[in-house]
Amino acid sequence: MSLAQKARYNFMKDLGAPALLWLQEAQRKKRSRKPNPYLGPPLKCAGRLREIMTRHYYLSRFTKGAKPVAWVTSGAPVELLRVFDFYTIYPENHGALCGAQKKGPEICSEAEKKGYHPDLCSYARIDLGHAFSGKTPAGRLPRPDLLFCANNICQTVLYWYKELSYYWDIPLIIFDTPYNFQDIRKKDIEYMVRQFEEMIPELERISGRKYSHDRFRKIISIARESASTWGRVLATMKHRPAPMSIFDAFVHLAPIVSLRGLPVALDYYRILLDELEERIAKGIGAVTNERKRLMWDNIAVWFNLRDWSSLFAERGFNFVAATYTNAWAETIHYLDERFPFESMARAYSLVILNNNLSNRLKLMEQMIRDYEIDGLVILSLRSCKPYSVGQYDIRRLLGDRLGIRSVVIESDMTDFRTYSEEQTRTRLEAFFEALEV
Amino acid sequence: MTYFAGIDIGSLTTEVVILKGNDRMVSSAIDLTGTDCNEAVEQALGQALSRAGISRSQLSFIVATGYGRITIPFVDKKITEISCHGVGAHHLFPDSGTVIDIGGQDSKVIRIDKQGKVLDFTMNDKCAAGTGRFLEVMAGAFRLSLEDFGALSLKSKREIPISSVCTVFAESEVISLIAQNQAKEDIIRGLHRAVVNRIWSMVQIVGVHGAVTMTGGVAKNLGVVALLEEKLGGKIHIHSEPQIVGALGAALLAKRLFI
Ligand code: SF4
Numbered sequence: 001m002s003l004a005q006k007a008r009y010n011f012m013k014d015l016g017a018p019a020l021l022w023l024q025e026a027q028r029k030k031r032s033r034k035p036n037p038y039l040g041p042p043l044k045c046a047g048r049l050r051e052i053m054t055r056h057y058y059l060s061r062f063t064k065g066a067k068p069v070a071w072v073t074s075g076a077p078v079e080l081l082r083v084f085d086f087y088t089i090y091p092e093n094h095g096a097l098c099g100a101q102k103k104g105p106e107i108c109s110e111a112e113k114k115g116y117h118p119d120l121c122s123y124a125r126i127d128l129g130h131a132f133s134g135k136t137p138a139g140r141l142p143r144p145d146l147l148f149c150a151n152n153i154c155q156t157v158l159y160w161y162k163e164l165s166y167y168w169d170i171p172l173i174i175f176d177t178p179y180n181f182q183d184i185r186k187k188d189i190e191y192m193v194r195q196f197e198e199m200i201p202e203l204e205r206i207s208g209r210k211y212s213h214d215r216f217r218k219i220i221s222i223a224r225e226s227a228s229t230w231g232r233v234l235a236t237m238k239h240r241p242a243p244m245s246i247f248d249a250f251v252h253l254a255p256i257v258s259l260r261g262l263p264v265a266l267d268y269y270r271i272l273l274d275e276l277e278e279r280i281a282k283g284i285g286a287v288t289n290e291r292k293r294l295m296w297d298n299i300a301v302w303f304n305l306r307d308w309s310s311l312f313a314e315r316g317f318n319f320v321a322a323t324y325t326n327a328w329a330e331t332i333h334y335l336d337e338r339f340p341f342e343s344m345a346r347a348y349s350l351v352i353l354n355n356n357l358s359n360r361l362k363l364m365e366q367m368i369r370d371y372e373i374d375g376l377v378i379l380s381l382r383s384c385k386p387y388s389v390g391q392y393d394i395r396r397l398l399g400d401r402l403g404i405r406s407v408v409i410e411s412d413m414t415d416f417r418t419y420s421e422e423q424t425r426t427r428l429e430a431f432f433e434a435l436e437v
Numbered sequence: 438m439t440y441f442a443g444i445d446i447g448s449l450t451t452e453v454v455i456l457k458g459n460d461r462m463v464s465s466a467i468d469l470t471g472t473d474c475n476e477a478v479e480q481a482l483g484q485a486l487s488r489a490g491i492s493r494s495q496l497s498f499i500v501a502t503g504y505g506r507i508t509i510p511f512v513d514k515k516i517t518e519i520s521c522h523g524v525g526a527h528h529l530f531p532d533s534g535t536v537i538d539i540g541g542q543d544s545k546v547i548r549i550d551k552q553g554k555v556l557d558f559t560m561n562d563k564c565a566a567g568t569g570r571f572l573e574v575m576a577g578a579f580r581l582s583l584e585d586f587g588a589l590s591l592k593s594k595r596e597i598p599i600s601s602v603c604t605v606f607a608e609s610e611v612i613s614l615i616a617q618n619q620a621k622e623d624i625i626r627g628l629h630r631a632v633v634n635r636i637w638s639m640v641q642i643v644g645v646h647g648a649v650t651m652t653g654g655v656a657k658n659l660g661v662v663a664l665l666e667e668k669l670g671g672k673i674h675i676h677s678e679p680q681i682v683g684a685l686g687a688a689l690l691a692k693r694l695f696i
Contacts, residue, residue: 430517433555
């Protein structure tokens with residue numbers, strides 16, 4: 001790491017990034033939209049969130065020589081990397097960003113040109129497409145020094161990260177999490193802890209920094225606090241009217257996914273929580289006239305967030321719970337600085353996608369009760385097989401047990417070539433009609 | 438006397454039903470939707486009105502349904518075809534519990550309660566497999582009309598399985614079978630089987646509850662109906678004009694909403 005590069009990074013951090021943010025905000029103010037009468041006032045925190053995320057992507061361009069860079073999967077135990085001061089980029093979060101900017105098909109097709117199949121997860125196609133073409137709405141992403149992948153979310157990430165490792169000839173560390181068929185077993189925990197032990201010398205070598213147990217424990221505790229605060233943020237939606245909606249939560253999820261373990265994420269969720277509590281005290285809802293409360297199953301459809309939030313809000317329907325946003329509150333609070341490795345193994349191997357379907361069913365039943373849900377919208381994603389498989393059974397069982405109404409819609413989270421606006425609208429409207437009276 | 442109208446604007450055809458206050462259907466009309474929904478609606482509505490011998494101003498409430506419902510400006514309310522087919526099927530066959538509606542570009546299976554209200558439904562995805570469009574393209578490959586196409590399927594003695602449900606792949610499969618001089622009716626029966634298998638998997642998602650009623654243009658296809666009845670192991674209710682069930686449901690809902 002050179003001194004000059006470090007100085008450049010620090011300069012950008014202290015002066016370059018704030019200047020850019022100031023410019024962006026000024027532009028935003030110029031083209032501000034008409035308020036939507038069906039939606040409550042926007043969250044004040046949103047500006048701070050934009051600032052954090054823009055800064056994160058912007059600064060990543062100046063990391064070369066200043067900080068080691070890792071590309072990380074959304075379910076990977078990033079806390080360990082933080083000890084070595086890795087600057088982390090989340091391709092899945094970047095995929096969501098591309099999706100929200102409606103760049104999915106364009107970047108996906110860069111991967112398809114090289115022979116990757118359109119049925120491959122669109123996050124993988126966007127990431128590979130970006131790797132081949134450099135296309136990204138984020139300006140530029142830094143080449144990683146390390147790829148860090150956990151297969152607790154799917155097997156796709158394994159092959160996808162192997163491809164990157166092959167093309168760029170950079171090291172890949174895989175964290176293998178045994179699938180949880182019933183209850184987590186002692187020998188599974190041992191197996192995972194041993195992997196962490198093996199990773200440490202590798203991480204020291206790649207980053208050129210020494211492992212510190214104290215630092216690790218501190219990071220673990222920050223990560224746990226952030227996840228519990230995120231959990232409390234989500235729990236505010238138990239109130240009627242809910243002070244935020246799941247469409248907000250999809251956006252405000254970014255720090256817990258990609259800045260987990262850093263103080264900035266924790267600070268942010270504390271501010272957000274304060275704001276939400278204030279809204280509850282004042283009776284401000286995310287939807288002006290909240291009549292029915294819905295739950296969402298699966299990843300967000302990033303290219304459609306705005307349209308859908310008004311489509312639902314117009315009818316007084318608000319999404320107040322989602323298995324997806326809940327995933328970062330569900331198990332990460334198991335982290336415990338007294339047993340950092342064991343607790344980390346537990347927290348990461350029990351995530352929803354690495355856990356059996358009866359667990360998912362139980363979780364959803366609980367959420368439907370706690371959040372007083374009137375209807376369930378199930379998104380079937382061709383991209384994400386582990387999330388989408390079993391949804392029809394879950395739907396049937398929830399219907400039988402709780403009498404809950406539900407609808408299945410089909411889309412992709414970023415690649416809107418597989419999305420049919422008209423058909424989806426008809427399904428949703430028929431669902432609304434069935435929920436009325 | 439009060440009158441109500443239901444208009445169903447589908448991808449292929451537009452149907453209008455006019456109803457009297459006592460729920461009696463006074464007239465109906467069907468027209469091709471073509472490229473201009475509004476024109477098709479004007480045509481069909483004009484025809485239905487003249488058949489009923491009434492003027493437009495005598496209509497107290499109009500409900501539009503079908504994929505084109507969004508583009509029609511003058512109606513009083515827009516309701517999805519899923520709710521309308523449920524209500525229409527229930528009206529015609531009060532013991533209906535499951536409704537299979539196969540139209541030009543959509544196929545749906547709807548579960549309704551004893552009042553005709555939708556309890557659950559499923560629809561085909563973006564792809565044309567299992568819809569009227571699939572059959573239309575295949576009939577085209579044989580240069581047959583849809584009716585002849587369906588009827589011919591009943592004549593088969595030795596069905597040839599078609600492995601693809603994708604419209605594009607199935608068509609090339611069919612062309613190669615024709616080139617091999619396989620009997621037309623055997624290939625056609627295989628094609629009907631492919632469609633019915635696809636529909637049947639949707640039926641299983643929703644389940645068979647009470648009597649099964651079939652609506653939409655494909656209900657006129659004898660080949661599809663025969664194979665579906667074979668799967669079901671029983672009879673399916675079909676109205677003599679299955680296409681108008683959606684418009685009928687819309688007209689019935691118009692009356693309810695007016696009162
Ligand atoms: S397949 Fe699913 S879990 Fe895996 S990367 Fe894609 S979206 Fe994420």
